[in-house]
Amino acid sequence: MPSQFGFQAAACAGLVQLAQSAVPSGDPWYPYSSKHWALDVTNANYICKEGTEQSPIDFPECDSPLVRSEPTITWQTKPAQLANNGHTVQLTPKDDGNSNGKMVYPIAGITKAYTLVQCHFHYGSEHQVGSRQFPFETHCVHTLDGSDQAQRYGVFGAFFTIDNAGGGSSFLAQFEDDLPTKPTRRLRGAGEGVSFNVHGEPLSNVTKRRLAESNVQTSFTSPVNFMKLVDDIKASTGMSFGAPPMQHYWNYDGSFTTPPCTEAVDFYIYMVPVQMTQDQLNKFMVTIDWGNFNAGGGNFRPPQPLKTRSIYGCSMEPPALEDGHWYPYEASNWADAVGLNSHRVCDGGSEQSPIDFAACLKAEDQTAIEISWTSNNAVTMSNNGHTVVINVDKTANGNSVNSGEMTAHGKAYRLLQCHFHWGSEHTVGGIQYPFEVHCVHQKSITLGTEAPHYGVFGQFYEMGDTPNAWLTTLEDKLPSARRLSETSEIQVVAPKLNLFGQPMDRRLAGGGGVEEKMSTFDFKGLYGDNKLSQFWNYGGSFTTPPCTEAVDFYIMMQPAVMTTAQLAKFKVAIGWTTAGGNFRPPQPLGSRVVSGCARIATIVNMMNSQNTNLESSIKQMIEESVSTQMANTLNDEQGAHGSMLIVLVVLGVLMMVVSLAVLGMTIEVVKRKQPAGSSVPAQSVGNGVQGSTCTSHTEAPTEL
Numbered sequence: 001m002p003s004q005f006g007f008q009a010a011a012c013a014g015l016v017q018l019a020q021s022a023v024p025s026g027d028p029w030y031p032y033s034s035k036h037w038a039l040d041v042t043n044a045n046y047i048c049k050e051g052t053e054q055s056p057i058d059f060p061e062c063d064s065p066l067v068r069s070e071p072t073i074t075w076q077t078k079p080a081q082l083a084n085n086g087h088t089v090q091l092t093p094k095d096d097g098n099s100n101g102k103m104v105y106p107i108a109g110i111t112k113a114y115t116l117v118q119c120h121f122h123y124g125s126e127h128q129v130g131s132r133q134f135p136f137e138t139h140c141v142h143t144l145d146g147s148d149q150a151q152r153y154g155v156f157g158a159f160f161t162i163d164n165a166g167g168g169s170s171f172l173a174q175f176e177d178d179l180p181t182k183p184t185r186r187l188r189g190a191g192e193g194v195s196f197n198v199h200g201e202p203l204s205n206v207t208k209r210r211l212a213e214s215n216v217q218t219s220f221t222s223p224v225n226f227m228k229l230v231d232d233i234k235a236s237t238g239m240s241f242g243a244p245p246m247q248h249y250w251n252y253d254g255s256f257t258t259p260p261c262t263e264a265v266d267f268y269i270y271m272v273p274v275q276m277t278q279d280q281l282n283k284f285m286v287t288i289d290w291g292n293f294n295a296g297g298g299n300f301r302p303p304q305p306l307k308t309r310s311i312y313g314c315s316m317e318p319p320a321l322e323d324g325h326w327y328p329y330e331a332s333n334w335a336d337a338v339g340l341n342s343h344r345v346c347d348g349g350s351e352q353s354p355i356d357f358a359a360c361l362k363a364e365d366q367t368a369i370e371i372s373w374t375s376n377n378a379v380t381m382s383n384n385g386h387t388v389v390i391n392v393d394k395t396a397n398g399n400s401v402n403s404g405e406m407t408a409h410g411k412a413y414r415l416l417q418c419h420f421h422w423g424s425e426h427t428v429g430g431i432q433y434p435f436e437v438h439c440v441h442q443k444s445i446t447l448g449t450e451a452p453h454y455g456v457f458g459q460f461y462e463m464g465d466t467p468n469a470w471l472t473t474l475e476d477k478l479p480s481a482r483r484l485s486e487t488s489e490i491q492v493v494a495p496k497l498n499l500f501g502q503p504m505d506r507r508l509a510g511g512g513g514v515e516e517k518m519s520t521f522d523f524k525g526l527y528g529d530n531k532l533s534q535f536w537n538y539g540g541s542f543t544t545p546p547c548t549e550a551v552d553f554y555i556m557m558q559p560a561v562m563t564t565a566q567l568a569k570f571k572v573a574i575g576w577t578t579a580g581g582n583f584r585p586p587q588p589l590g591s592r593v594v595s596g597c598a599r600i601a602t603i604v605n606m607m608n609s610q611n612t613n614l615e616s617s618i619k620q621m622i623e624e625s626v627s628t629q630m631a632n633t634l635n636d637e638q639g640a641h642g643s644m645l646i647v648l649v650v651l652g653v654l655m656m657v658v659s660l661a662v663l664g665m666t667i668e669v670v671k672r673k674q675p676a677g678s679s680v681p682a683q684s685v686g687n688g689v690q691g692s693t694c695t696s697h698t699e700a701p702t703e704l
């Protein structure tokens with residue numbers, strides 16, 4: 001039927017495209033198109049179109065806003081680099097070993113501190129107020145403090161209005177006459193082979209390293225007083241709400257406003273706009289050059305749907321946070337009641353992890369994952385309240401230590417840490433393994449300055465008689481003796497853990513030392529002889545609150561083996577005994593595609609496989625038995641009953657083989673039934689990038 005074939009081909013092409021996600025073709029970013037940002041542009045990501053927390057947004061008009069606690073802002077005066085990166089002008093404090101300074105927001109009893117990374121500019125504004133666009137908006141991007149892993153960001157935003165009577169913006173005046181000229185080579189055209197990180201820095205598409213900046217950067221190196229932006233807001237005469245201007249701001253959860261639109265940004269946008277002169281605006285327009293603003297041009301993304309989010313600062317402060325426990329998992333708890341890490345995406349996100357993998361009969365033979373993890377650096381192991389984490393010890397090794405990388409599907413990720421779950425978070429055919437290790441990586445070269453996307457290498461363990469050699473190097477040094485009790489665990493878990501579950505304000509047990517150190521540690525021992533060419537790959541989220549959807553998972557199909565004695569030691573060290581483990585159960589796959597399996601173990605496939613085996617094994621066993629018996633019979637002097645004996649033997653062997661086969665299939669079927677209490681979603685599985693044929697299967701929950 002031609003029409004059916006046509007439909008399948010189209011659906012199939014869509015699946016493959018999704019599996020490959022962002023294949024850059026270098027289309028221009030502006031003017032904004034949700035379709036192009038999802039599919040076509042460099043760094044394209046589906047979340048740009050389908051995300052639930054996209055930025056910017058349109059703020060409702062607010063006539064009498066709340067008077068909020070003023071943040072503490074300590075941005076340093078520093079020499080800065082001024083560059084046109086092809087989509088905006090960016091001002092980056094030079095790295096001189098000292099902090100760039102911070103912004104600290106006390107909101108609803110929680111204090112969040114962020115470190116300045118860079119400031120950049122949009123004309124016209126990206127955020128709007130009452131559907132009104134301002135001519136200009138400045139964003140100062142920060143990383144959230146609490147770990148060396150820049151997993152969440154804070155953006156300080158200010159609107160600008162035109163006022164030629166005053167002196168204009170004192171902040172902009174520091175560098176407005178040093179703006180980089182329009183680059184001779186604009187990094188915007190099709191096929192230029194350039195991508196950008198979240199800070200707008202141009203990267204080579206091949207190496208993901210930052211490009212030479214010579215053709216987009218000025219020689220400007222003067223010290224910039226970043227605090228003048230705050231001074232400008234304080235001195236604004238354009239609008240007044242009564243209290244000092246720094247006490248009137250909106251905050252909300254959003255995303256980067258450029259591809260890949262990662263949803264990991266806390267926005268703080270000031271209500272009182274800064275004044276700039278038309279002359280100042282003109283200088284930036286010439287430099288940024290994305291067309292004439294009055295004709296609808298500019299380097300801005302328009303407001304995105306608010307969806308279920310709340311905006312705070314006009315009439316409403318965020319609710320006080322509760323300190324709930326993480327395990328056993330409850331979606332509503334993670335959405336609302338686990339303190340600072342609570343996030344609504346945990347309950348109702350579209351790309352949540354873990355998931356249930358359909359049992360795989362035949363793995364695709366993929367290009368093996370390349371791993372260069374460190375094997376001889378010192379590490380620290382700590383119990384952060386929800387798991388045991390192994391980190392490269394920066395104090396012992398120096399900040400420049402290279403923890404190593406994982407390269408999979410052409411993407412390079414740098415190792416951050418490995419940690420443990422009992423039982424497993426991912427499941428296979430509805431079956432949970434007793435243990436799963438995750439090694440978390442960041443997709444970038446330079447930590448803290450590039451795209452906040454992550455890659456997790458996962459390894460299952462099954463029980464056996466042989467102790468796992470790699471776990472043996474750890475199991476007697478786990479920070480178990482001094483871990484907190486099960487009851488205090490609940491208080492510790494929130495609200496002060498970051499994305500990786502590490503305490504943000506203090507280490508657990510304040511100096512009591514829940515850290516254990518090892519002078520050398522071989523991360524590579526994790527996968528041993530495992531085939532790094534057979535793995536499931538899909539796009540998901542962190543499996544702990546706030547469940548940020550920015551993780552590529554690579555889960556090895558072949559489980560490792562550990563003993564019950566080893567598992568017992570990890571259970572003691574990790575805790576959560578009363579909760580039955582520190583795992584989140586599988587989440588709905590939704591429209592995502594899992595790659596890595598060439599042939600799903602559907603019932604039909606399994607029976608075909610069994611039948612094939614049955615035929616060959618029966619044939620072989622019968623041949624062997626018959627020939628043996630015939631030889632015996634021929635040697636038997638009493639040959640009278642020989643032929644009858646042969647028939648009986650053949651019948652007996654046949655019945656035995658058939659019984660074994662039926663028993664085997666019954667065992668498979670029983671194994672595939674999902675365990676009580678875990679919700680395993682329907683799963684559709686496509687053949688992914690590497691598949692030689694293009695098929696897809698939809699598998700119903702395993703109710704057999």
Ligand SMILES: [Zn+2]
Pocket residue numbers: 120121122139257
């Ligand atoms: Zn911006």
Ligand SMILES: [Zn+2]
Pocket residue numbers: 419421438543
């Ligand atoms: Zn994990």
